[in-house]
Amino acid sequence: MAQAEFDEIAETFEFLDDWEDRYRHVIELGRDLPPLDDSLKGPASKVDGCASQVWLVPKLEGDRFDFDGDSDAMIVKGLIAILHALYAGRPVAEVPQVDALAAMSRLGLDEHLSSQRSNGLRAMIDRIRLVTANAAA
Template identity: 60%
Template sequence: MASEAFEDIVDTFEFLEDWEDRYRHVIDLGKAMDPLEEAFRVPATKVDGCASQVWLLPEIEGTGPNATFRFRGESDAMIVRGLIAVLVALYSEQSVSDVLKIDAPAELARLGLNDHLSAQRSNGLRAMIERINLLASQAAAA
C-alpha cells in the first residue's frame, strides 16, 4: 500500500549499502522539503514526545474517509526533518481511510530504520506516526 514516492526511497536504500550514505540521503530528503512557515510552528502543530522540536501541519482536502491526506512538517534537527520527509512520502496523497490502514512500523522496517535510530529518535518517530494517525482519524470522522 506504500506510495510510489516511498517505494523510491526503499529502492534508493537498497542501492545505498552504507548506513552513512543512507543517513545522508534521509538528510537530503529533509533539505529538499519546503520549510514550514514560522506562523505554523505553534503549540497546536507541535508533536510531543520528540527530543527535537517537531511540527506537523495537516492539509486535508475534502471530508470524510475519502478525503485526501497531506501534511507538511518541520524540525530543528536535520535527521528528524529527513524522517518527516520519509513520512510525507509514506502518507501523503492517500485517502484518510488508507492512511489509517498503513502499517508504518512494517513499512519503515523495510528501510531498516528500526535498527539504526537511537531510542530517542525511534520514540520521536513513533510520536509523529501517532499524530498522523490521530489527524487522519479526525478527518475521517468529519
C-alpha cells in the same frame, strides 16, 4: 501517489551500502522538504514525544490527506520527508491502516535510530493517525 514515492526511496536505500550513506540520504530528503512557515510552528502543530522540535500541519483536501512538517534536526526533517512520501495523497480513511513502522523497517531505519528518535518517529505517526481518524469520524 504516496506509495510510489516511498517505493522510490526504498529502492534508493537498497543501493546504498552502509548506514552512513543511508543516513546522509535521509538528511538530503530533509533538505529537499520545504521549510514550514514560522507562524505555523505553534503548540497546535508541535509533536510531543520528540527529542527535537517537530511540527506537523495536516491538510485535508477533499478525502485526501497531506501535511507539511518541519524540525530543527536534519535527520528528523528527513524522517518527516519519508513519512510524507508514505502518507501524502492517500485517502483519509486509508491513512490509519498504513503500517509505517513496517515501512521504516523496510528501509532499515528501525535498526539504526536511537531510542529517542524511534520514540519521536512513533509520536509523529501517532499524530498523523489521530488527525486522520478524527477527520474520518
